[in-house]
Amino acid sequence: MFCRLPLSVIKQQRFTRFLIHRTTMESANLRDLNEPLVDHAEGQHFLNEAFKIIVEEVLCKGTDATQKVCEWKQPDELSLLLDLELRETGEPQDRILQRVRDVAKYSIKTSHPRFFNQQYGGVDYHSLAGRFLTEALNTNLFTYEVAPVFVLMETEVLKGLRQLVGWSEGDGLFCPGGSTSNMYAMNLARYRLFPEVKTRGLWSLPRLTIFTSPQSHYSVQKGAAFLGIGTENVVLVKVDDGGRMIPEDLDRNIELSKSQGAVPFLVSCTSGTTVKGAFDPLDQIADVCDKHKIWMHVDAAWGGSVLFSKQHRHLMKGVDRASSVAWNPHKMLVAGLQCSTLLLKDTTNLLKQCHSASATYLFQQDKFYDMNLDIGDKSVQCSRKVDCLKLWLMWKAIGSAGLAERVDKGFVHARYLVDEMKKRDGFHLVSVPEFVNVCFWYIPPSLRGKEGSADYQDRLAKVAPVIKERMVKQGTMMVGYQPLGNLVNFFRVIVFSPVVSRRDVDFFLDEIERLGKDL
């Protein structure tokens, strides 16, 4: 709307409005400025009430085998149920508490003993306490000044993990996930070879190549794209029947790449592949990397936890010969999302040289304490969440022995599952499991004995998605399926969570049969 009043009047009006506004503001200010905007008593009461709901819904019901794992709703319906829209005015506390309850109710219960869907699951109460404490303290892991406890703690936890790898010295960083840890390794390997990349960029580089197996995690591809290496420069090395990289094929591919004028700079091995749980033969791969002087990275995001187990750590024999290791304690160790580390053998401060920007407002060089404690400049992040406390508190509570027991138990459950499958009709293993991933097809009675028929594979491919849909809609359990290479859809069940017992493993098999026998 345009105002047609003379300018002097407009000015006058504005001035009066300003005065009125100022006087009301001032009187309000005089009263309110002596009080914070937050009412602590009210806030803490709310928090206590919310906490009760969280314990009841997420930790009591959410871990009770007689309750549902998930409460499936179509997206439109869920949107309505949650009343997601944000509005001008706030709502009363009891309404907000109901919202807390709704969020818990309609979320997936990943702590449930029948949640087999992913490589995380279950609950550890000490790590959960560490997570709550981290949130409450709400600090930033970049300088000693704002995170004195956590700078020291992160250093200690990384040291503990490095010792399990077999390194008495080295470096490392907690990263936001294993994908990021893998990308860091890539960036460091490139920087070590071509430090000018930091200042001159890709302009200064020859064509670089990475070697990994086709069953490695997709973050290797993402990293190559993100860092300007290019996914076409990720060379896929052949694997054996168990999904393990073949060292002779690695050597052959490196030679071939060199003969084509590229510079091989990184081999990304996997300890515990995501689908099959295969462990690449690290010792033999290390020989190839030594021969060609290539950075050896071990993506042990999933399998790294076997290093705790005296019985199973042989799966990663030779890991001490690597240059870097990515390891996610939020997976098998149940440290809680997210908890992921990059471990480095390097003692030359490569991490900091490669990533530092030396911001003068944060990393002042004239501080009154040892500036090496300001570890934040090693990271590509500025704000960095504290991810070490949950692992540290849990590790303190149950010790390395307790963590080892957790890993060993996962193997025992997986072996039991395989033995039970052999006793039943219709369960067909994809391959003999090396780890706690059990990959199998469920063959419904109608398909048994029909392996020779032309449409067998097509029909088999449709079984897992239907069983999955049924289990999610009924909320009885969750397990993942996927195709792999030329293999049609099969289930991947992962048993490692400390809340799982033999009863749940038996239930798993019964439930697959119940949901699939009419297909």
Ligand SMILES: *Cc1c(COP(=O)(O)O)cnc(C)c1O
């Ligand atoms: C899970 C996984 C990753 C990715 O870790 P995020 O924390 O999910 O990014 C990388 N590699 C392997 C082998 C994994 O299983």
